[in-house]
Amino acid sequence: MKNLPKINPAKAVKASLPYVFAGLLCTKLGEAYRLTTGGDVLDKLLAAFTKLGLVFQNPLPSFHPFDLLVGVVAAVLLRLVVWSKIKNAKKYRHGEEYGTARWSA
Secondary structure (H helix, E strand, O other): OOOOOOOOHHHHHHHHHHHHHHHHHHHHHHHHHHHOOOOOHHHHHHHHHHHHHHHOOOOOOOOOHHHHHHHHHHHHHHHHHHHHHHHOOOOOOOOOOOOOOOOOO
16 A cells, blocks of 8 residues: 655645635625525525625624535635646746747747
8 A cells, every 4th residue: 555645734724724714704605695585596696795794793604504505615616716727727938939830940
């Protein structure tokens, strides 16, 4: 069995902090959506913006299951977007031509 690489806990916590903060912010957005009244999803989304002031009066995150689900989904989506951008980064040769242009003397 191969030896697994050692993980530095401090570095892992430091790398995951932006996603935790984004998830906590999105729990507030989920709470604002949950507290609005209306039948249609679009109506509830628009009305949720009126509840943001009320929701952000309390600095603690909401621990309602729907709000936590919204926060976790948003944090995971943000991590996937960042991972995709890092994974598909182009390798440029700065100061040199891009491609194989033999005719450019």
